[in-house]
Amino acid sequence: MNTTKLTTLRDPEVLQARFALRVTAQLAQHAERTPHDVTERLRFARERALERARQVRRSAAVEAASNVQSMGGAAALSGGGRSPWWLKLASFAPLVLLLAGLSLIEQMHDRNQIAAAAEIDVALLADDLPPDAYRDAGFVEFLKTSQE
Template identity: 55%
Template sequence: MNDSRPLTTLLDAQALEARFALRVTARLSERASHQPHAIEERLRFARQQALERARARRKPAPVTAPSVQVVGSTLALGGGGPQRSSWWERAMATALPLAVLLGGLALIQWNQTHAEIEAAVQIDAELLVDDLPPTAYSDPGFVEFLRKQQDR
């Protein structure tokens, strides 16, 4: 029931429906007893068929819900029915997610290494294009020169 009304309103509505249904069935039963025998039999037969149809609709279809199963020393999700999987299927069901995980981790590692190499190449290119030779950056006097430049 996907109704946005408050619970008390729904309960009141259900109670009204139940009372109405009782009044209608009582009135129909009262009127049915005053009918000729042939009509009573047809009504009885129609009631029985309606009840059988209602019971058939109420029977829920068998649903196989997923459940957690212990397969050897691992937990696995399975359907509600009997599981007849071979050793190979169970091994693949365990190994495939592990292989995907390891592949993803390897891809992340490769991407990180590639990004570090690109950053180092960028710094090297800027050093080589610069007017100063690379040895100037390791000179202690150059560091002092840079500090004086910042103080100005």
């Protein structure tokens, strides 16, 4: 008989129920001592919270009903289970936009590379040295002596 009493005391649900009973008993005992203005404010706050909960439930129910009606209307417009051709075509629009964006990025990258190569060519051709001098093995020596 002692083992059943110990197992019920270790059960979390039983412990929670006992704790809840103790807390409610303490609250009920101290509720008589609270001032009148505090109890009125608590009552008013409780009523407002209940009204908000009712409004949330109503708006959720209205939203769910409108979703069901809109789904039914869309199914009726689409002809049962078949979707119209324009809807199928519109589903490919993101893919087309993605491909167009990627090609635009590639073109911009190519233009930037061409511009960078053109800047290097202009710098080489506008320099005092001929382009063949850059291939010469003694060019590094020439640069060292010209800087000093």
